[in-house]
Amino acid sequence: MQLQPIGRKKIRAINQNMLLNLIRMHAPISRTQLQKISGLSQGTVVSLITQLIERELVIETGMAASTGGRKAGLLELSPQGAYAIGVHLMEHHIIAALLDLQGEIHTIEAIPLHLRDHGEEAVALIASCVEQFIAKSGVPRQKIIGLGCGISGPVNRLTGINVDSWILNWHQISIRQPLSERLGIPIFVENSVNCLASYEKLYGRGETCSDFLVISLGRGLGLATVLNHGIYRGTKGIGAEFGHIPLFNNGRLCECGNQGCLEAYVADYGIVETYRELGGSIEPLQREQVDERIIDILYKRAQNGDAAAILAFHRTGRFLGLGIASLVNLYNPACIMIDGGAGHRIELMRDTMHATLEKHIFSQLGQGLTMLIDTDTNMDNWARGAGCLVLQDFFALTIQVQPFL
Numbered sequence: 572m573q574l575q576p577i578g579r580k581k582i583r584a585i586n587q588n589m590l591l592n593l594i595r596m597h598a599p600i601s602r603t604q605l606q607k608i609s610g611l612s613q614g615t616v617v618s619l620i621t622q623l624i625e626r627e628l629v630i631e632t633g634m635a636a637s638t639g640g641r642k643a644g645l646l647e648l649s650p651q652g653a654y655a656i657g658v659h660l661m662e663h664h665i666i667a668a669l670l671d672l673q674g675e676i677h678t679i680e681a682i683p684l685h686l687r688d689h690g691e692e693a694v695a696l697i698a699s700c701v702e703q704f705i706a707k708s709g710v711p712r713q714k715i716i717g718l719g720c721g722i723s724g725p726v727n728r729l730t731g732i733n734v735d736s737w738i739l740n741w742h743q744i745s746i747r748q749p750l751s752e753r754l755g756i757p758i759f760v761e762n763s764v765n766c767l768a769s770y771e772k773l774y775g776r777g778e779t780c781s782d783f784l785v786i787s788l789g790r791g792l793g794l795a796t797v798l799n800h801g802i803y804r805g806t807k808g809i810g811a812e813f814g815h816i817p818l819f820n821n822g823r824l825c826e827c828g829n830q831g832c833l834e835a836y837v838a839d840y841g842i843v844e845t846y847r848e849l850g851g852s853i854e855p856l857q858r859e860q861v862d863e864r865i866i867d868i869l870y871k872r873a874q875n876g877d878a879a880a881i882l883a884f885h886r887t888g889r890f891l892g893l894g895i896a897s898l899v900n901l902y903n904p905a906c907i908m909i910d911g912g913a914g915h916r917i918e919l920m921r922d923t924m925h926a927t928l929e930k931h932i933f934s935q936l937g938q939g940l941t942m943l944i945d946t947d948t949n950m951d952n953w954a955r956g957a958g959c960l961v962l963q964d965f966f967a968l969t970i971q972v973q974p975f976l
Contacts, residue, residue: 586611587619591628591648592966595673599632599645620646628652628672648672654710655965656701656718657958659763659950662687662739662790665697667704668954674774674962678708679951690733690741697746698753717756719960720746721763721953723791725809731760734809737826738790759960762809763787765802766956768795771908772802773959776943783906784898786813788891788916790862791826792834796902814838816894836890839866839916845886851879866916873919881919888920892927899940900933906941917944 586609593608594600606616623629629652631644650671659666663685669678682700686693701718724736731747733739751758761769768785771777777785781800787793794813796803804810814834815827822831823844835841839862843853846869853868873880895907911917917924921944929937 583619586615587623588966590616590619591623594629594646595648595966598647601643601645603643605646626652650675651714653714653716653965655716655958655961656704657721657766657954657956657960658697658701658718659721659766659953659957660686660693660697660723660739665700666950666954667701668951668958669704669708669710670955670958670962672962672965674770674955674959676951676955677710678704679954680704680707681950686739686741688740690739690744693741693744694746694749694753698750701754715756716965717759717961718750718754719759719761719766719957720750721761721766721957722746723763723793725812726760726762726765728759728761728804728808731758733760735827757961757964759957759964761957761960762793762795763953763957764793764795765804766960767910767953768797768802768956769959769963770952770956772797772800773963776908777906780906782902782904783908784902784904785908785910786895787910788837789910790839792837792894794898798902813894813898816897818890818893833890833894837887837894839863841890842866842869842883842887842916846879846883849879849882849886851877851883870916870919884919885923888923889927891920892924893931895924896928896931899928899936900931903936905939906943908943909945911944911946917946 589609590605593605597604597608602616602620605620606613609616620629624631627649629646630649632647633645634643650673652672654677655670657668657670664681664683665686666679666681668676671677682704684696684700686696689696697720705712705715722733722736723738725734726732727734731745733741733744733746735742746760747758764785764787767787768777771785777783777797783797785795792814794811796811815825815829815832817831818833818836819831823835823841824830825832825835836845843865846853853865869880869883873884898904909917
């Protein structure tokens with residue numbers, strides 16, 4: 572395989588992109604400091620920064636302390652220079668967020684939208700909501716650099732096809748291309764937990780961590796795996812399906828159609844099923860109807876001494892601990908972040924989860940492991956994570972060298 576030479580325009584774009592990233596990571600920063608860190612010449616830095624200021628992507632926000640000569644101007648990203656939209660798609664509504672270049676939320680809105688069982692009409696429905704959202708935001712259309720969509724279940728990131736979402740009951744639904752044609756902007760489609768990990772990596776607790784996991788509890792059981800600073804997706808781009816690790820041979824029927832999946836024991840409907848197996852009685856009967864209100868009822872029953880409810884949460888904690896132990900033994904992460912649902916899901920599982928985890932971690936793989944548990948879900952971060960798909964692409968290097976074949 573013969574590589575094509577890199578032209579001057581491409582090199583200039585790469586250098587400009589590098590400066591943008593350095594400003595993002597080290598702001599406020601002077602041109603002189605950028606020159607030292609980047610290794611570029613003074614003339615190149617001055618020229619590229621001038622272009623970035625003209626494009627309203629970078630602004631001067633003050634002056635550095637004098638070292639005897641002329642004071643140097645300090646540079647930061649311009650929050651109003653460009654915007655990304657992120658949408659988190661759920662069964663009966665979407666959460667849409669408009670982010671500035673610093674990843675801060677400019678506008679956010681929960682929009683009622685019935686998406687479950689409506690995969691074929693999804694693109695038209697989403698496009699209409701996004702158009703209205705943009706209009707209400709007041710941001711000029713030309714400043715919007717893209718839209719990120721977070722969807723439950725495996726997603727082919729390269730094709731933008733939602734392979735399977737049992738929560739939405741979507742299968743092989745093409746999102747990226749038709750949505751891009753309708754809206755006229757770049758579209759990025761990703762598994763929703765990978766979106767959350769993108770936010771953590773770009774702006775959150777994973778910014779300086781090379782290897783970490785993000786686990787989400789709730790309607791399903793999700794996982795994002797970050798290895799060597801990048802999200803691991805597997806050969807087909809849809810790997811790391813933590814919720815569908817087999818826990819029991821010929822166990823409960825999972826929404827995916829297999830039996831004995833971990834999700835069928837740890838997701839909300841799994842907790843309810845365990846409670847029923849222990850003699851408890853609770854509605855509804857349909858697992859797709861199980862939501863935070865039902866889990867809240869179980870939580871309150873456990874607080875009031877309902878033995879079956881208490882045992883159901885404890886047993887779920889053991890199942891979750893077994894699953895996490897497998898992940899630690901496989902990946903040896905530095906950190907595990909658990910999105911614990913609305914709080915009550917994880918609180919009554921925590922002790923048995925930790926005890927089971929410690930019992931089953933191999934050798935020294937658990938030493939130094941940090942567990943960060945969010946006990947109060949902030950749904951804004953899911954939409955923010957979807958918007959980070961756009962920002963990641965915007966800040967990424969503009970060239971990739973292919974390996975020799």
